[in-house]
Amino acid sequence: MRRYLDFIGNIGLFAVHAMRRALVPPLEFQMILQQIELAGWKSLPLVLSSGFALGLVLALHTRTTLVQFGAQSEMPAVQSLAFFNEIGPLLAGLLMAGRVGAGIGAELANMRATEQIDAIEVLSIDSFKLLVIPRIIACSIALPILTVFMDVMGLAGGYLVERATTDLSLQLYLSRAFHDVSWAAFIPPTLKTAVFGAVIGLISSYLGYTTDEGAEGVGRAATNSVVISSLAIILIDVVLVKAIFFLFPETAI
């Protein structure tokens, strides 16, 4: 138990240190852009294909149920609300934890094991500002954008099912999909993924940057980055959903 509390405490201190260092100029803009490319652009194929596949599966499942109640015309609205509110943000977060979190954990742990982080410090460069801050910022910028793509592909998958079964026009599908969706149902859940991104960047960076187990620590950092980041964003999601319901009561269905 004490080990877990120590870990949470250390992550908290690491987060405070990151926030303080992030406020001290200059920021490593080139590094941030490079990390956005790695975390965002290179995750796009995974997010697009996953979103589309999940959109198909969700539509196939919900359609059967909705038909039983004679509510098949609500299928586009169910699809959009499901993706905008929860599936898009959470799935994009979990995918990023898997792909990017593991990468950050392994890369930084490898840099630690091969003394590259020491070499950066020896060159009078602040390794924390160079390696950790850009990754946290990049994840928190890239994830909301990926979430929007995930939402769009989820709707596209749903449309394919509707088109195949009812010959519904795209215009009518979109009209029904967005009829019940207010900005409040789209913006807060999408923006909450900035927090997910920051958490993924923070936990993965912490595990990689602070490892002292040599080569063995690289694999451990990668695995733990995925597991702990995934668990953390699911738990934080509970809190953020409650906060969104409190701040935007109309989004609570």
Next chain:
Amino acid sequence: MNGGALPAIAFREVTRTFDGRAVLNNLSFEVAPGEAFCLLGRSGMGKSVTLKLAIGLIQPDAGAIYVENDNIVGMDEDGLSKVRSRVGFLFQSAALFDSFTLHDNLAVPLKRLRKKTPDEEIETIIQKNLDDVGLGKDGHKMPSELSGGMRKRAGLARALMLGPSILLVDEPVSGLDRVTASEIDDLLLRVRKRDNTAMVIVTHDTREARRVGDRVGILNNGSLIAMGRMDELEQNQNALVRALVSEAQ
């Protein structure tokens, strides 16, 4: 050695423990400007820790460490940055940045710390340093494409980019064959002769210590058990000292 000059590096009763185990115990020594001082000892005796203390990567539990005139113990990051800009460090693994080409590895120190240096001048310095270590045509290569000896030479070229007055070298020939090891030693000797750079070289290779070091310190269980020229150490009363220094005769 420049007798009477301010030491390039001085350790004064430095102690450092890890998990309750004293890795260094009241360690004291001085290295004069332009002198090559070898720390010789078996594995796990605190040699690499000594180098990391000398550049402030870790802090001692007690004692003082002077780099030229500055005590770096308890020094803030800004102060350490200034000190580090005068010190080069060749890591045991060379610690080249994996995602950069060799050229870019060498460019980092200048682009980061000498921001006003024109690009043409940076290119000239990089090419000169690569030529000096025999890697003039390999600047475009990634570290993964380099052999062990080439990586060490590249690490040395990067360590020399800012023209340091002190060079810390961690196990420069470990894992290398005798011929390549000899080439690395030649490079260190050439750098010292050309730039009058003070060097602290950590090694377990007695042959290297004999060839490169002006003086040799024998580190055992965190303490210097003997220090002096190789010929002096050969006469030492301590059997371990004699065994270590006679290894390569």
